[in-house]
Amino acid sequence: MTLEQWAAAGVVLGAILSALTLAVTVSRPLRRLARQNEEFRQDWYGVPARPGHDAVPGVPERLRRIETELHPDGCGTLRDAVNDAERRLKDVESRLDDHLRAQSGRTPGR
Template sequence: MTLEQWAAASVVLGAILSALTLVMTVSRPLRRLARHNEEFRQDWYGVPARPGHDAVPGVPERLRRIETELLPTGRGTLRDAVNDAERRLKDVESRLDDHLRAQRGRTSHG
């Protein structure tokens, strides 16, 4: 091989190594981005059941479940429980007010 051929081969080899370095430098963040994108998609859309693993519902399904708990239905939702507790608290407050008024009436006449 002549000196010119060695020089040309060195230039080609340098270009190939530079291209490989560039590909490796760019591909690593792209692979990481693709992995994060896949994780987000699985979180958002959910994951179906597979052997040894239960299904994981996605965000829209979980939001629907939460939303149904926040609406009064008369069938034991969280909203129904809050409404019931509020109603019972008002009843207790009313009875306590009545009791205190009765006690004040006795002590002022006694």
Template sequence: MTGILWLDLFVTVTIVGGALGLLARAVTGLARRLRRLSHFLDDWNGEEARPGVPFRPGFAERVALIEAELKPNHGSSLRDAINRVEQGVRRVEDGLASHLQQHREALLPVERLRGGAGAGETAEGTPPPE
């Protein structure tokens, strides 16, 4: 090296310290990623109940529960609830359409008596043919 003991010692300590710092940072980053992978695998596989932690089903069990909600089962699934809402909306739409049709039919004789929608127009709102 340089032949100066304190300078050689300083350079050696700096190099070893820097290498240890980089190694520590790499190990910390690897440990963080392994911990995240461990959490993912725990979520994927599920966890058994233990003191203070309830049972958590795994991915396959959760997907099966979701699929069960998407199929009709005569009343208690999400699909059945959506079907009931759709039927209710359809009834309201049909009732509204019927109600509006009744009003239109009731207004037709009045429009005929007035002679159309406006001066020089037919009941449909178009000019009369020449």
């Protein structure tokens, strides 16, 4: 093999090694980005049940569940509980006001 052939082989080998180095350097961030994209998709769309793991609902389903809790339906939603607590608090306030008025109408020593 002549010197020129060795030089050409060296150039080709250098080009191949440079291409491999570039491919590895670029592929790492791309793999990380692909993994992050997959994690986001699983969070957003949810994950179906599989042996040993329960299903994980996605964001739209979770938002629907939360939204249903914000509207009264008479069946125990969070809004129903807040409305009931507010009604009972107003009842206690009213009874306390009545009691205080009755107490203030008494004369001392009776």
